[in-house]
Structure formats: C-alpha cells, structure tokens
Amino acid sequence: MPASTTAGAPATLQAQLDARPVSALQWRVIGLCWLVNALDGFDLLAISFAAPAIASAWQLDPQTLGLVFSSGLLGMTAGSLVLGPAADRIGRRRMILLATTVLGASTLATAAATDVTQLVVLRACTGVAIGALLPSLNTLVAEYAPDRRRNLAISFMHLGYPVGGMAGGFLAAQLIPAAGWPALFVAGGLFTLAVVPILLLCLPESLHYLLRSGRADSPAAAHLAGRLGLDLTAATAHAAPTPATPVREVLRGRWLAPGLALWACFFLGNLTLYFVLNWTPTVLVEAGLPQAQAIRAGLLLNLGGGLGMLTLGYLSARWSMHGMMSAFFVVGGALVMALGQLSQVAGVLFACTVLAGFFSLGALIGLYSLAARLYPDTRRATGVGLAIGAGRFGAIAGPYAGGLLIALGWPMGHYFALLALPLLAAAVIVWRVRPPAGRD
Known part of the structure; x- marks a missing residue:
C-alpha cells in the first residue's frame, strides 16, 4: 500500500522514504552501485600495480611514471566537472550506463598500448569514465537511502573502491608474473563490460530525478513508487523543479562558502591519498622490499581504507560527522608520516599501512556523505560532481609531486612527511562544510 499523506503522515518523497523500512529494491540499488564502484577501483588502481613491470619493460623514469598516474586523474577531473553535473539533466541511470561502457572499453584497450603516449591517452579515457560515474553513483545511493542510513549506505558504496583495488592487487600478483602486465587490463576490461547488461536490466532511475524532470506519471515512476510503497501524488506536489542552471545555483551567494570549504577538503585529501595509493608499491620496491611484499602493502592500504569508511559511516549515526572526520584526518596524516x-620493518610497515588507509581513506570517503547532505536533490549531482572535480586537481598533483620529489633524490621519510601535511589542513577546514542558513 502506498504511504498515506493524511493525519500528519509524511508527504515529501524523502520523508516517505525515511518513514519506511529499507526495501529489497533499495538494497539492490546500493549493491549495484557498490559493484560499479568496485570496478572503478580495479580499473583505476590497476596501473599502480602494473607500474613496476611497465617501468621495467619500457625503461620509464619516475617523472614519466608520474605523468602516467596523473593522466587517469586528469581524466577523472574532466569527467567530474563536465559530465558529473550532466546527470542532473539526463538522469543518474543513463550516465552510469554510458560511463561504465566507456570504462570497460578503455581499460581493455589499455592492454594493447605499445608506448607511453597511448598509455597516457587510454588512462585519461578511463579517468573520464570514472569521473562521470562517481557523482551519479553517490547521488543515486543518497536518493534511495533513508536519512538514518544515508551515511552508512554511501560509505558502503564507496567500500567498493578499495575492494576493487584489492582485487586488482590479488590478480596482479597472479597474472603479471605469469602473463605480463597487459593481462591485468584484459581482465579488468572484460569484467566491467560484462556488468553493463546487468545494469541495463536491474538498475532503476532515481525517483527524485523522475519527479523533478516532469515524468511522475510515467510507467517507470509508478512502478518504482509501488515497489517502494510511496504516495507519488503527494511527493509530486512537494517536488521542486531542477534549476535552469544548476551549476550557477551551486556557485551562488550562500552556497559558495561551504562549497569552497568542501572543495578544499577534497583537494587536500586527494593530494595525499593518491600519492600514497599510486607510489607505495613502487617506492617500497626501490627501498629494497620484494615486489610481492610491496604489492601486499598496497592491498593493505586499501583494506584499511575499506574498514575505515565503514566504521565512520556506522559511527556517524551516533557522533558528530565533522568531529570524527577531523580526528580521522589528523591521525591519518600522522600515520602517513610514519x-x-x-620501509625495512615489514611487520610494523604492514600494520602502519592498514591504519594509514583506515584513517586517511575513511576520512576522505566521509566527504562524500557531507557533500550529499550539503546540497538539495535539485542540484545534488552538480554539487557533488564539482566538489569531486576540484578534488581531482589534488589527485593529479599528489602523484606528480611524488615523482618530482623522488627524482630529486629526497629521502623517503621526507617526502612522505611533506605530502601528509594536507590531511592536517583538511582536519581544520572540514568544520566549515555545513549547509547555509535558509537552505531550499
């Protein structure tokens, strides 16, 4: 039975979702978004696991390798800034389907790269697809989750990223010694393309989007409302139309200050995190660890991050999200320095790697929850997309700066300490990420 709006019952779509138990359809949306994000992690981080073999085969110096790392992140920036906001126009589902297809095709094509130029271009295409995916995945999960579960649902969805990264590491350890580095990208591309038909059949559009785009009377909207037990007539009456220029709405007056604070946190957190994610296996090999142990350290970094983001999402129902994220950023920065x-103490190194991932990646994923809560659904994909895009400039700068510092011959402890400082700055700025007064 649809939820009634009489006798004080909730009328808005989100209020109705908040008042009902989480349905099987909602869990399916969250699970499919988790799966796509796992493919993101696999396909993007595969280059960090393949990098030592590529560098050896092609005789690449650290600066060139840094450019390869950053090309994917540059593509992610373009995808987040240009295609992320487009999901408020064409829909979250369409963007996810399109971007997943491009992601699989570009990853598969990476296996055929024969020089650095081809590798850079293909990694940039992979990045564009991932940059387009993340705002839509984040928004779709936020719009299907009840408020009481939203932080945990978003955290769980982003857990797919390190799980995909770990899967890439496990496969890298098996495939690269046996079949060479291209085999890793063949596996990633085929897995990703195989998921597209599943999404086409099983992933629904956001009901928020259907209402705002004037399609409340469509069969798809009626079917979704029935599955969720919602009163579509009452929800339609309370739905706000999408602004004609959602980008301008996000950047205007009272939204600008908290938005800039959010952008700064994304930039600083990504700068440190992507330096650590991309360079840890390579610098540990150069420091004398066997390649298998260096890859294991990369796996543990992702494992710790997954545990951290779930912990933060669970605890946010009880404690201040801002306070926990600030503490996570501070502790994460200290552990990256450590x-x-x-590098030569394997047991301590692996424990420190897990904890560094737990706090630094956990805090960064918390920003996605803050972003989803900062903006209303009429401009949520736009706001999240622009914030992610701003953060990608940090993700580009981190690996490239690491390559420059390594090429200068700096001791490992020095450049790890320098590139951990942005996390401490983010710990302060995160307190400014709050909805403005008079939020619409």
Whole structure:
C-alpha cells in the first residue's frame, strides 16, 4: 500500500522514504552501485600495480611514471566537472550506463598500448569514465537511502573502491608474473563490460530525478513508487523543479562558502591519498622490499581504507560527522608520516599501512556523505560532481609531486612527511562544510 499523506503522515518523497523500512529494491540499488564502484577501483588502481613491470619493460623514469598516474586523474577531473553535473539533466541511470561502457572499453584497450603516449591517452579515457560515474553513483545511493542510513549506505558504496583495488592487487600478483602486465587490463576490461547488461536490466532511475524532470506519471515512476510503497501524488506536489542552471545555483551567494570549504577538503585529501595509493608499491620496491611484499602493502592500504569508511559511516549515526572526520584526518596524516620511516620493518610497515588507509581513506570517503547532505536533490549531482572535480586537481598533483620529489633524490621519510601535511589542513577546514542558513 502506498504511504498515506493524511493525519500528519509524511508527504515529501524523502520523508516517505525515511518513514519506511529499507526495501529489497533499495538494497539492490546500493549493491549495484557498490559493484560499479568496485570496478572503478580495479580499473583505476590497476596501473599502480602494473607500474613496476611497465617501468621495467619500457625503461620509464619516475617523472614519466608520474605523468602516467596523473593522466587517469586528469581524466577523472574532466569527467567530474563536465559530465558529473550532466546527470542532473539526463538522469543518474543513463550516465552510469554510458560511463561504465566507456570504462570497460578503455581499460581493455589499455592492454594493447605499445608506448607511453597511448598509455597516457587510454588512462585519461578511463579517468573520464570514472569521473562521470562517481557523482551519479553517490547521488543515486543518497536518493534511495533513508536519512538514518544515508551515511552508512554511501560509505558502503564507496567500500567498493578499495575492494576493487584489492582485487586488482590479488590478480596482479597472479597474472603479471605469469602473463605480463597487459593481462591485468584484459581482465579488468572484460569484467566491467560484462556488468553493463546487468545494469541495463536491474538498475532503476532515481525517483527524485523522475519527479523533478516532469515524468511522475510515467510507467517507470509508478512502478518504482509501488515497489517502494510511496504516495507519488503527494511527493509530486512537494517536488521542486531542477534549476535552469544548476551549476550557477551551486556557485551562488550562500552556497559558495561551504562549497569552497568542501572543495578544499577534497583537494587536500586527494593530494595525499593518491600519492600514497599510486607510489607505495613502487617506492617500497626501490627501498629494497620484494615486489610481492610491496604489492601486499598496497592491498593493505586499501583494506584499511575499506574498514575505515565503514566504521565512520556506522559511527556517524551516533557522533558528530565533522568531529570524527577531523580526528580521522589528523591521525591519518600522522600515520602517513610514519609510513615513510618504516620501509625495512615489514611487520610494523604492514600494520602502519592498514591504519594509514583506515584513517586517511575513511576520512576522505566521509566527504562524500557531507557533500550529499550539503546540497538539495535539485542540484545534488552538480554539487557533488564539482566538489569531486576540484578534488581531482589534488589527485593529479599528489602523484606528480611524488615523482618530482623522488627524482630529486629526497629521502623517503621526507617526502612522505611533506605530502601528509594536507590531511592536517583538511582536519581544520572540514568544520566549515555545513549547509547555509535558509537552505531550499
């Protein structure tokens, strides 16, 4: 039975979702978005696991390798800034289907790259697809989750990223010694393309989007409302139309200050995190660890991050999200500094790697929850997309700066310490990420 709006019952779509138990359809949406995000992690981080073999085969110096790392992140920036906001126009489902197809095709084509130029171009295409995916995945999960579960649902969805990264590491350890580095990208591309038909059949559009785009009377909207037990007539009456220029709405007056604070946190968190994610296996090999142990350290970094983001999402129902994220950023920065001092002590190194991932990646994923809550659904994909895009400039700068510092011959502890400082700055700025007064 649809939820009634009489006798004080909730009328808005989100209020009705908040008042009902989480349905099987909602869990399916969250699970499919988790799966796509796992493919993101696999396809993007595969280059970090393949990098030592590529560098050896092609005789690449650290600066060139840094450019390869950054090309994917540059593509992610373009995808987030240009295609992310487009999901408020064409729909979250369409963007996810399109971007997943491009992601699989570009990853598969990476296996056929024969020089650095081809590798850079293909990694940039992979990045564009991932940049387009993340705002839509984040928004779709936020719009299907009840308020009481939203932080945990978003955290769970983003857990797919490190799980995909770990899967890439496990496969890299098996495939690269046996079949060479291209085999890793063949596996990633085929897995991703195989998921597209599943999404086409099983992933629904956001009901928020259907209402705002004037399609409340469509069969798809009626079917979704029935599955969720919602009163579509009452929800339609309370639905706000999408602004004609959602980008301008996000950047105007009272939204600008908290938006800039959010952008700064994304930039700083990504700068440190992507330096650590991309360079940890390579610098540990150069420091004398066997390649298998260096890859294991990369796996543990992602494992710790997954545990951290779930913990933060669970605890946010009880404690202040801002306070926990600030603490996570501070502890994460201290552990990244420590990580640069422990390259020859394997047991301590692995424990520190897990904890560094737990706090630094956990805090960064918390920003996605803050972003989803900062903006209303009429401009949520736009706001999240622009914030992610701003953060990608940090993700580009981190690996490239790491390559420059390594090429200068700096001791490992020095550049790890320097590139951990942005996390401490983010710990302060995150307190400014709050909805403005008079939110519409």
